[in-house]
Amino acid sequence: MVVIVVAIELPPSTLLGKADVAGYAVCHRLPERSFSLGDRPMPLCARCTGTFLGAVVGLGMMLIYGRRRASRLPPAGILLAMLTFSALWAFDGLNSY
Secondary structure, three states: OHHHHHHHHOOOOOHHHHHHHHHHHHOOOOHHHEEEEOOEEEEEEHHHHHHHHHHHHHHHHHHHHOOOOOOOOOOHHHHHHHHHHHHHHHHHHHHOO
C-alpha cells in the first residue's frame, strides 16, 4: 500500500506520465512498433499491448469460469490451437529484435 501511495505522489504528475514510466520498465518502445496518439507514443508497443491484454483477458476468463476442468486437458482442437499460438508467440519473441 505504501508503494502505491508513493508512486501516486511522485513525479510525473499526469496519469500518462506515470504510464510512460511503467511502460518503460517492461517494453522496448521502439517507435516503428508503437501506436501513437498524435505525436505522443503510447506507453507500450503494439506487441506488448497484445501480450499484456491477452494476459488480462485470460485472467478474467479464469476468474469467470473458475477451475471446472482443471483436472483434464482441453479438447484436442483447443490444445492444438494453444500450441500453435504458443509457437507463433515464441517465434515472435525470438524475431523481435
